[in-house]
Every structure is written in structure tokens, then in C-alpha cells.
Amino acid sequence: MNTECSRIAEQLAATIQGEAWYGESLRQILDGVTAEQALARPVSSAHFIWELVLHLEKWCKFFYEAVHGTPIPPWPNMPKEMDWPPVAATDEKAWQAALESLFACHLQMIEAIKNFDDDQLDATVPGRAYNFYRLFQSTTQHAVYHSAQISLLKKAL
Numbered sequence: 001m002n003t004e005c006s007r008i009a010e011q012l013a014a015t016i017q018g019e020a021w022y023g024e025s026l027r028q029i030l031d032g033v034t035a036e037q038a039l040a041r042p043v044s045s046a047h048f049i050w051e052l053v054l055h056l057e058k059w060c061k062f063f064y065e066a067v068h069g070t071p072i073p074p075w076p077n078m079p080k081e082m083d084w085p086p087v088a089a090t091d092e093k094a095w096q097a098a099l100e101s102l103f104a105c106h107l108q109m110i111e112a113i114k115n116f117d118d119d120q121l122d123a124t125v126p127g128r129a130y131n132f133y134r135l136f137q138s139t140t141q142h143a144v145y146h147s148a149q150i151s152l153l154k155k156a157l
Helices: 003-017 026-030 035-039 049-067 092-114 132-156
Strands: none
Touching: 003 026, 003 092, 003 132, 026 049, 026 092, 026 132, 035 049, 035 092, 049 092, 049 132, 092 132
């Protein structure tokens, strides 16, 4: 039985699209944000919303691939564009596609966690010196951290 993995998956699901105990989920925060707003830089020294969305998705993909045996690239020495993918197209259609991709990736990760065997939580993550329990918890923490940044940027617009 995957009791612990199910609990972890529920926490990630709440953070991404559910009822997060701390406030709005990432989906709720991003609801109504336009491409123009996502590209705005209300805080000159901070990443803008679209950059944060692409970064969140990139790391979700790293996490998902690690579950399937692919080592997570070394950090902090990875190329910047690998950690912070550049925004290519900047129209509304591209923004909506970025959002759909972000949420699809996280749904895929939620399912991967649900289907992960609790007995394997202590196994070492490929490319890292920590275990899957920490990786799965960190997936939620990473989403919460950047969701808060996005929320603040949205308020600053």
C-alpha cells in the first residue's frame, strides 16, 4: 500500500490546483494572468511570472524523470537556460500553452508519486545524494516557494 506516497501526492495536488491550507493554489494564483502581465517586471531585480512558470515546469520534469531513472542534472553548475528556460514566443496563445504544460507536468508528477512504492522512499534519487522522500517533499516546497513569488508579483502589477 502506498499510504505515505498518497499523502505526499495529495499535498502537491493541493498546492498546484486544490485547496492549499495557506491560501490560493498555484492555479488560483495564475488564474486571469495575461501574457502581458506574465511578461511584466514589476520588481526590476526579480524574475517575472512567465520565467517562474517555465522554471517550475522544468524542475517538475527533472523530478518526474528522476522517478523513472534519469539523473537530475547537477546544480548549481547547470547552464542557466536549463534552470531558467527562456521565454520564446510572447503572445497570449504561447502563455496559455505554457500554463497548460505546467499543470500537465504537475499532474503527471502527482500520479507518479501516487504510484510510487512507499518501500522505495528511502532509495537515492538519481543524480542526487538524498532520497525520494525528500525529493517528493521538495517538489511541493518548490511549488509553494515560487507560487508565493508569483502571488507577490501579481499584486505588484
